[in-house]
Amino acid sequence: MSQDSDGSMKRVQTGIAGLDTILGGGFLMGGLYIVQGTPGTGKTTLANQICFHQAAEGGRTLYVTLLAEYHARMMQHMGGMSFFNAALVPDQVNYLSAFGTLRQDGLSGLLALLRREIIARKATILILDGFATAQRSAGDAQGFDEFAHELQGVAIATDCTMFLLSSTKSVKDTPEYTIVDGIVELSDELFGWSAESALQVIKLRGSAHLRGKHAFRITRDGLAVYPRIEALLANPSRSDEGGIEKVSSGVNQLDIMLGGGLPVASTTMIMGPSGVGKTTLGLQFLSRCSQAEPGLLFGFYETPTRILAKTDGVCPPMRRLIEAGDVEVLWQPPTDGLLDAYGQRLLEAVHRRGVRRLFIDGLGAFRTAASDPTRMGHFLTALMNELRVLGVTTVYTIEVADIIGPTIRAPIDELSSVAENLVLLRFIEIRSHLYRLISVLKVRDSDFDPTLHCYATTSQGLDIEANPESAETIMAGFGRWPAGVTAPDNGPALLPRLGG
């Protein structure tokens, strides 16, 4: 395999950013790789995508089929893909069939044909589609071993990187597993009624890679691969600067309760039932954004249009900030999304604008997108750690199931790793009236006011009572008047500025 001037082995990029990341920069030039997966998992699309990417970079690629899809049909399918460029066919992407040769002259004939075509066409990439046909024609393991070994020799001698597409699985005790430089497996897995495509690098010789499965989807642009966030960010991209500065939560009284505001680059969970004012509080947090302190609203349930309408009703300064570009609104429908695609989109948006204030409206959508719920803890920990080292102060909302009642169930198990600061919003029902209470449960490395405060939602956002006594009357969802005070018949009316 060829080496760069620094001694590292040269890489062949696939053109699929996520896959190249998983591979540590791409496949090794002159390597022999198996791409395996059951029919329909995307092997042909992946192989064509690599061919056209390499051809666009000046490479020359050979797509050789055995008993596989007819070229005409394949080109009909690929013709609709954005990466397909007919002008590159046949000089830089050439489709050939070798089944006739295999049938007539066996594996030795196939090998001779491949060697000849690679040399004659100066091919840099070879795809052999229908690899299992060659395996079957070998007759015995020894014959196939020799074929694979000699093919690898051609790859090394010509710097042609080879991909053998197979619809059968290579397991560790098979000869090809030992011989090839790497194995990539594509799979399609059902989770309830939903299907998710996954890619796994099972073996990669001579290169570190991101282990485990990674989600992908096939679009008109080909495969889009999303490295698993907790694998990608197992170590944050930079060191944690720490810092003791505080930033405003957007609500002055809440800043007082928080002990001076939110610690910069911390994560804050706003927890509460539907309709209690979580989004409003998040919007107020973003309303302190500026050109120097850009913000991002990453939401799932309300479209940008609805968000704009909402800001007019509860946080008027936001419209100007959004229109000026100081706050970006990124909306993604929460249905059929991929967890890691959300994570990647969020991080890209943060990097693109140097976001300093991030509001994730509806962390529950991440949970919904997680095919494997056991990933959530690690996913969120990795994501929040990265946001922290990027200096992003993050506020996110999460909905609790019980709208009213004395019991609060934490919706995430690993609260400490994903919520350095915790703000709880609650409804309280007293004598047919609903009231709202806010309390701070936790602030990172800081004293805070742990008392309950009543608040109202107004056209300017949350208006929190400075005096906690009003809330003193209410404990755990049931009314209780302060000691020595006799509750009058119209008791709730005595509570200052409740409701709204």
Add this chain to the structure above:
Amino acid sequence: MTTVLVVDDEFGVAELFDAILTDEGYQVLTAINGRHGLELLAQKQPDLMFLDYMMPVMDGAAMLRAMAADPALPSIPVVMMSSMPEAMVAERCSGYVTFLRKPFKIAQVIDLAERLLGSGDRSTF
């Protein structure tokens, strides 16, 4: 007997041509690349050739050039075939009488054979 030579690296395509045209009463020869096609041409003069554009060893354009350069080889009508658009193929090769875009229908193959050979030709065997 009217003979048709089919030169195509895709085994299934060549086999399909063989089946279609044999049923229509033609004798069919098949080759898996241009070089193999030239060998057959040297042995027997077919009446028509269906020639694939992209093939290993020797592609369709190279085979046409070789035929044109060798006066010993017979001059026969050639139907060039490809899944690429004809305009792109025509830029690189000449000497064929018509073009068949892949994937094709059986009726197109029969129609082309009859049009280029004449429907009565088969009765000569």
